[in-house]
Amino acid sequence: MRQLTVCLMMLLATAFAADKGLAGKYAGEWKSAGSGNGGTLHFTLEGPEKGTWKCEVTFSLDGNDVKTIMREVKVQEADAKVEFAYDFDVQGATVRSHLTGDWDGASFKGKYQSTLPDGSQVDAGTWTAVRELK
Numbered sequence: 749m750r751q752l753t754v755c756l757m758m759l760l761a762t763a764f765a766a767d768k769g770l771a772g773k774y775a776g777e778w779k780s781a782g783s784g785n786g787g788t789l790h791f792t793l794e795g796p797e798k799g800t801w802k803c804e805v806t807f808s809l810d811g812n813d814v815k816t817i818m819r820e821v822k823v824q825e826a827d828a829k830v831e832f833a834y835d836f837d838v839q840g841a842t843v844r845s846h847l848t849g850d851w852d853g854a855s856f857k858g859k860y861q862s863t864l865p866d867g868s869q870v871d872a873g874t875w876t877a878v879r880e881l882k
Contacts, residue, residue, distance in 0.1 A: 770825055770851060771795060776877025778807060778860065785809075789875055793823065793830070805834050805847075819844070830856065843870055854878065 787808035795801035849858025
């Protein structure tokens with residue numbers, strides 16, 4: 749009986765630990781600090797495969813889904829932090845957004861900054877996201 753109890757406890761601990769990993773699908777919102785605009789935010793974290801994380805981000809802008817081209821993904825699982833840089837086109841210009849966020853065990857919360865290729869700031873604000881239910 750004791751062995752069964754120990755095995756069950758180990759199984760539960762393993763399942764709990766696996767759920768704490770940051771890989772998964774997330775849905776949330778972004779909000780501009782300057783204009784007050786906002787919309788939905790979706791991203792998928794995959795990895796790490798051979799130490800490399802992959803991420804895909806889409807967001808809505810003025811009611812339209814915007815596809816992005818990922819440029820940089822950093823995930824610090826031990827500190828529960830993420831950092832993404834991606835490009836997207838809006839009104840004929842390429843914009844780069846840089847997102848940073850912290851996982852608190854239930855959701856990501858963070859900030860973003862969007863710039864033009866010359867470095868001039870286009871927008872900045874906050875974002876949140878929770879893991880999508882399977």
